[in-house]
Amino acid sequence: MNSITTDIPVEITGFSKNYGTKIAVDRLDLKVEKGEVFGFLGPNGAGKSTTIRSILNFLTPSDGKISIFGLDSVKSSVAIKNHIGYLAGDISLYDSMSGYQLFKYLTGLGKSTNWDYVNDLSHRLQISLQAKIGTLSKGNKQKIGLIQAFMHQPKLLILDEPTSGLDPLMKQIFYEMVLEMKHLGNSVFVSSHDLNEVQHICDKAAFIKSGRLIATESIREDFEFSLRRYIVTFPTSPDIGEFEKIDSVSEITQNENKLTMTVKGDISEFVRKLSKHDPIDLSEEETSLEDIFMKYYED
Amino acid sequence: MLNYIFSIHIISRWKNILIWSVSMFTLALVFTGLYDSFKGEITDMIGNAPKLMEAMIGPISEDAVTPEIWLGIELYGLLFPILLAVIAVSAGASAIGTEEESGTIELILASPISRGRVVLEKSLGIMIQLGIVSGFLWVGIATGSLLFPFDVSLTNVFSATAMGWIFGTTVAYITMSIQSLKGRKGLALGVGSGFVGLSYVMMVISGLLNGLNSLKYTSLFNYYDGRSVLINGLNETSFAVMLGLSGLFLVVSLYGFYNRDVGI
Structure with a gap:
């Protein structure tokens, strides 16, 4: 016993x-x-x-x-x-x-x-x-x-x-x-x-x-919980549809020439697309742990 | 000494125990010292004592005032049990309650010991704490009997002190049982204090109204009766009743603490 x-x-x-x-x-x-x-x-x-x-x-x-x-x-x-x-x-x-x-x-x-x-x-x-x-x-x-x-x-x-x-x-x-x-x-x-x-x-x-x-x-060696929320300011109002096509990008909101979006995992495609639009400012919003893993497992 | 929960209980309260012990010792010295000067006044007072006073501090003998009668009226009638009850209620509520409030109970319960051992060692700590404080009253009287003209039966004083000690232990265990059942120190303090107050009221009412005389059996003060013990020696039956009540409420504490969630 x-x-x-x-x-x-x-x-x-x-x-x-x-x-x-x-x-x-x-x-x-x-x-x-x-x-x-x-x-x-x-x-x-x-x-x-x-x-x-x-x-x-x-x-x-x-x-x-x-x-x-x-x-x-x-x-x-x-x-x-x-x-x-x-x-x-x-x-x-x-x-x-x-x-x-x-x-x-x-x-x-x-x-x-x-x-x-x-x-x-x-x-x-x-x-x-x-x-x-x-x-x-x-x-x-x-x-x-x-x-x-x-x-x-x-x-x-x-x-x-x-x-x-x-x-x-x-x-x-x-x-x-x-x-x-x-x-x-x-x-x-x-x-x-x-x-x-x-x-x-x-x-x-x-x-x-x-x-x-x-x-x-x-937790594999190459596994990484990565979820970031970016606020990007463009010189003019951008085409939101271009960012919607990127698999890793979600939750896009637009406020005039400013886009806020969530990027999950690899950010390379997002960065490539972003560079084509000559952004004038890029900042990252703080993301809570809860947000991160809920986004990972929301499906 | 650092290996036991009960020893930590004592060590962590050493200032409190020291203050109460010194207070008891001083009280004893003061009352033994005052006896010779005031025994005449007490004799006059006894002759004119109203019934309410007798109900409040117990029957007053009309014999010549002896050191035992003097101690019974001035110290063991009400002051000693009330002071012990104050210490006991606090000790009973805080023994486990303080560890729960501070969170240190998790350190103890994460160790390979049973909850039963925690309750038993805390109970032992309370008994020792009350024993030390009570013991200093006896030591003070013994010292006073050497310093002043105070020829008292130290055996009977010891017995009356022991009755106070078991009275305090009973009050403490009743209080601890509430804390153990509910996990709320404040509630235990309230119930413990209320119990002492109600117990005292029962004793007073039973002394005032002849028809309600049997109410005295519901009062813990009736079993304590330090004044009679000072004159007649230890009342084994009353001691056994309080010992039994202590045991009963210790079992309630064990049951309560064993069966409830801790650290919510």
């Missing part, structure tokens, strides 16, 4: 979670393979954190089943945590403790801490374990949070927005830490808003919106 029965780190079948009449997650099916880095993407309120909290049995599924290495997430909630490292989104720590005291406390609660690894991580992340957590910056607290998740080198890491507050250099070190885990055959389930991050470290990504799984995508 309490020992690992399969190699599959996470298997979610028909999982739903309701809060009263509100459906937070609706019949989610998802599988994370051994040694896989799995990205979990979606806008705020999509159901990412609800799913993660249900995996850890903070929340009980309203329907369906979540298995961790073959163990039921509810019935074997204590046993599964021997194999899980968890970093909460917007993590809360004990301000009066130092990092070292926190890790000692969590070790007392049953984590099999590898202290050499803790020291190595603190060195690489450039964080003092002696300072009181309450005195640390947000980024440094995030580092403490990362170390407590990694410190027992768990078979499954569940990370909710892990690079929040980290500078680019520290993000790079985090990516290395994730890859090290992967090379050890451990799995990582990472929730993120950052598509670049997902493309950089994940083998596979699932997109969730309004509690429903939109798609699960293998």
